[in-house]
Amino acid sequence: xxxxxxxxxxxxxxxxxWTRTPGAPILTHPYGLPSSFESHVVRRAARQWPMPGxxxxxxxxxxxxxxxxxxxxxxxxxHGGVPDIxxxxxxxAVHGLVTEPKLFTxxxxxxxxxxxxxxFMECSGNTASEWKGPSGxxxxxxxxxxxxxxxTGVRLSTLLEAVGGSTPAAPGAxxxxxxxxxxxxAAMTRSLPLDAILDRALVVYAQNGERLRPENGYPLRLxxxxxxxxxxxxxxxxxxxxxxxxxxxxxxxxxTGLLPDGRARQFAFEMDAKSVITRPSPGxxxxxxxxxxxxxxxxxxxxxxxxxxxxxxxxINWQSARLEAPVRxxxxxxxxxxxTWQGGPATLLSRxxxxxGYVQPTREALVAARGLNSYYHYNGIQSWRVGADGSVANx
Amino acid sequence: xxxxxxxxxxxxxxxxxWTRTPGAPILTHPYGLPSSFESHVVRRAARQWPMPGxxxxxxxxxxxxxxxxxxxxxxxxxHGGVPDIxxxxxxxAVHGLVTEPKLFTxxxxxxxxxxxxxxFMECSGNTASEWKGPSGxxxxxxxxxxxxxxxTGVRLSTLLEAVGGSTPAAPGAxxxxxxxxxxxxAAMTRSLPLDAILDRALVVYAQNGERLRPENGYPLRLxxxxxxxxxxxxxxxxxxxxxxxxxxxxxxxxxTGLLPDGRARQFAFEMDAKSVITRPSPGxxxxxxxxxxxxxxxxxxxxxxxxxxxxxxxxINWQSARLEAPVRxxxxxxxxxxxTWQGGPATLLSRxxxxxGYVQPTREALVAARGLNSYYHYNGIQSWRVGADGSVANx
Numbered sequence: 001x002x003x004x005x006x007x008x009x010x011x012x013x014x015x016x017x018w019t020r021t022p023g024a025p026i027l028t029h030p031y032g033l034p035s036s037f038e039s040h041v042v043r044r045a046a047r048q049w050p051m052p053g054x055x056x057x058x059x060x061x062x063x064x065x066x067x068x069x070x071x072x073x074x075x076x077x078x079h080g081g082v083p084d085i086x087x088x089x090x091x092x093a094v095h096g097l098v099t100e101p102k103l104f105t106x107x108x109x110x111x112x113x114x115x116x117x118x119x120f121m122e123c124s125g126n127t128a129s130e131w132k133g134p135s136g137x138x139x140x141x142x143x144x145x146x147x148x149x150x151x152t153g154v155r156l157s158t159l160l161e162a163v164g165g166s167t168p169a170a171p172g173a174x175x176x177x178x179x180x181x182x183x184x185x186a187a188m189t190r191s192l193p194l195d196a197i198l199d200r201a202l203v204v205y206a207q208n209g210e211r212l213r214p215e216n217g218y219p220l221r222l223x224x225x226x227x228x229x230x231x232x233x234x235x236x237x238x239x240x241x242x243x244x245x246x247x248x249x250x251x252x253x254x255x256t257g258l259l260p261d262g263r264a265r266q267f268a269f270e271m272d273a274k275s276v277i278t279r280p281s282p283g284x285x286x287x288x289x290x291x292x293x294x295x296x297x298x299x300x301x302x303x304x305x306x307x308x309x310x311x312x313x314x315x316i317n318w319q320s321a322r323l324e325a326p327v328r329x330x331x332x333x334x335x336x337x338x339x340t341w342q343g344g345p346a347t348l349l350s351r352x353x354x355x356x357g358y359v360q361p362t363r364e365a366l367v368a369a370r371g372l373n374s375y376y377h378y379n380g381i382q383s384w385r386v387g388a389d390g391s392v393a394n395x
Numbered sequence: 396x397x398x399x400x401x402x403x404x405x406x407x408x409x410x411x412x413w414t415r416t417p418g419a420p421i422l423t424h425p426y427g428l429p430s431s432f433e434s435h436v437v438r439r440a441a442r443q444w445p446m447p448g449x450x451x452x453x454x455x456x457x458x459x460x461x462x463x464x465x466x467x468x469x470x471x472x473x474h475g476g477v478p479d480i481x482x483x484x485x486x487x488a489v490h491g492l493v494t495e496p497k498l499f500t501x502x503x504x505x506x507x508x509x510x511x512x513x514x515f516m517e518c519s520g521n522t523a524s525e526w527k528g529p530s531g532x533x534x535x536x537x538x539x540x541x542x543x544x545x546x547t548g549v550r551l552s553t554l555l556e557a558v559g560g561s562t563p564a565a566p567g568a569x570x571x572x573x574x575x576x577x578x579x580x581a582a583m584t585r586s587l588p589l590d591a592i593l594d595r596a597l598v599v600y601a602q603n604g605e606r607l608r609p610e611n612g613y614p615l616r617l618x619x620x621x622x623x624x625x626x627x628x629x630x631x632x633x634x635x636x637x638x639x640x641x642x643x644x645x646x647x648x649x650x651t652g653l654l655p656d657g658r659a660r661q662f663a664f665e666m667d668a669k670s671v672i673t674r675p676s677p678g679x680x681x682x683x684x685x686x687x688x689x690x691x692x693x694x695x696x697x698x699x700x701x702x703x704x705x706x707x708x709x710x711i712n713w714q715s716a717r718l719e720a721p722v723r724x725x726x727x728x729x730x731x732x733x734x735t736w737q738g739g740p741a742t743l744l745s746r747x748x749x750x751x752g753y754v755q756p757t758r759e760a761l762v763a764a765r766g767l768n769s770y771y772h773y774n775g776i777q778s779w780r781v782g783a784d785g786s787v788a789n790x
Contacts, residue, residue, distance in 0.1 A: 023476025025447030052420030065601035066511035081418025116461035206460035
């Protein structure tokens with residue numbers, strides 16, 4: 001094929017208006033902001049909350065790409081509003097059953113060896129809207145209590161070494177737990193099994209490269225990769241080693257799951273493997289027949305994602321999706337399934353399998369196991385209905 | 396050791412003012428912002444620029460953590476200001492020596508298979524301040540034309556497949572190059588060797604999970620991992636396959652290096668291995684004798700970082716620093732060296748070695764090879780002087 005004709009095609013290109021006039025000066029925003037054309041990409045609340053400080057807002061997953069969540073869009077869940085903490089006045093107490101209890105300043109913490117890791121964070125109430133069947137809500141409101149960031153801080157184990165270690169339990173005594181408490185008006189307080197989290201919990205001061213945002217725990221937060229978001233205690237002011245769980249409000253009246261037989265699942269910390277298709281998703285529209293990449297996110301609180309299968313016929317046939325490398329431990333993994341939309345109706349589903357072999361269940365299987373009084377830890381397979389007109393719905 | 400006494404120590408904890416009153420409501424900022432206590436962490440210009448749209452601003456590296464740069468702090472370098480582009484009106488032409496030239500809408504590009512990768516971006520003018528010796532400037536102004544992000548978009552090779560591939564060169568003809576042009580008022584234009592970049596160049600629409608920011612190329616940008624930042628053409632509107640470099644303004648009068656013998660280094664695309672200590676760095680102060688982690692960043696445009704050595708005595712003795720995993724290809728790598736400050740003066744240096752075996756040179760070696768008429772591609776070993784009073788200076 002001769003190259004000369006095609007070389008000339010499209011030329012001269014149209015010169016758009018923004019090429020004809022100088023653009024905005026440097027440092028218009030010393031701290032930058034998104035384009036005004038992206039003003040719809042914001043956190044949103046799923047409902048009116050009776051108290052504005054005890055509420056949540058959700059990450060716009062359908063408009064995001066890759067695996068990281070920018071700090072401005074990380075989901076929020078507060079129980080007493082967002083405190084405005086002076087980092088110079090903030091202290092972290094590490095005490096209880098330890099050799100040398102200490103109060104740490106932020107400067108003290110910055111002088112300890114640090115570590116950075118990319119992990120997801122998911123509220124255990126995420127996707128609770130779907131327990132009773134398709135809610136009709138769009139992705140942001142069904143799955144948006146989910147974010148993924150690079151976290152930087154000090155290992156919990158390093159902090160415990162800095163206080164001489166926890167004092168050994170007496171023979172036959174209970175294993176050590178650790179109480180984490182926030183400096184917010186709710187004094188958010190959770191108990192955690194110390195041995196189980198010691199290898200991976202971090203006390204973090206930075207998120208995605210910069211210091212934590214106020215609504216994400218500035219200046220200090222605990223993260224426990226793979227555990228429910230509520231254990232990522234924000235505005236962290238206390239870590240107290242204790243000899244058992246303290247049965248705080250947030251682990252008795254809340255963050256437990258009522259089972260059909262009247263018992264409650266308590267301390268169900270780990271987030272089960274889950275996946276969801278982010279594009280196409282409800283509110284979007286397929287505009288032409290032909291190739292569409294079906295893209296989504298998969299994650300597990302117990303390790304890595306081993307595979308994701310996609311169905312376009314409501315779950316009759318399943319095929320493997322491509323996982324985008326690197327597949328990180330306890331982090332969001334992006335998957336893509338190459339689909340050709342023929343123009344008819346379709347029902348799109350995704351199903352994750354994690355490195356333990358656990359397979360994301362159907363809603364029916366979840367309900368059979370846990371009944372309909374549960375609220376937390378819903379991880380059922382999500383389906384999106386594509387209409388013949390290209391519309392997409394949660395139906 | 397009995398646990399009872401220490402268990403009681405520090406209690407009751409002081410209750411800070413922010414625990415005594417409800418915090419700010421949810422969604423105070425639907426798109427979140429940093430704490431007011433971090434208002435000093437912003438981009439800054441190194442000097443007054445005669446034209447506000449042809450200027451640069453720098454990333455505050457000394458205040459960052461981990462390896463990613465939040466979008467609000469990614470460095471800027473513009474030649475005609477920041478255009479405000481309507482993504483629905485934006486088009487990318489892929490033409491020249493290709494089989495089926497095409498205009499792509501943003502929607503077209505979003506329907507192609509995508510990929511996400513973490514890579515650094517560095518202006519070739521970064522650290523030019525140090526060619527003639529220590530400038531006295533702080534880290535933000537010496538090394539801040541450097542950022543690292545997760546980029547999401549379409550492989551250049553995928554785009555070329557979508558236009559049927561480039562037409563084969565005639566026997567004996569020159570290898571193919573590709574011209575990238577921006578839609579800004581400067582119509583920023585660079586030529587790139589096609590075969591050399593085809594395996595790694597991406598046409599990206601998202602950065603750190605969200606769409607590109609206006610000052611970083613919204614809605615579309617080329618990235619060529621490892622190449623000088625100027626080739627990451629922003630506001631990308633044209634990719635034209637050609638049979639040789641077009642010798643544009645930005646690769647003749649600029650972005651070349653004048654050598655002592657009067658010749659110019661042209662098309663020195665790859666950023667050489669480099670490292671710098673970010674903490675402690677000028678303007679900071681060591682407040683107490685004892686342990687300090689010396690932390691910094693290392694990177695190479697030719698692959699991964701194999702090692703970083705640190706000297707605390709001005710380069711007489713060198714010891715290996717710890718590299719933080721994962722060490723990514725053409726991305727920032729964080730290093731830490733465990734140092735005990737005895738209280739006297741010290742001179743801190745870092746020296747990177749990359750996966751090709753290349754070792755970051757001294758300033759003297761760079762000047763001997765390239766003279767003092769060069770401006771771009773300065774990657775000399777940087778030294779920070781610690782005074783007996785704990786002050787840190789670029790001296």
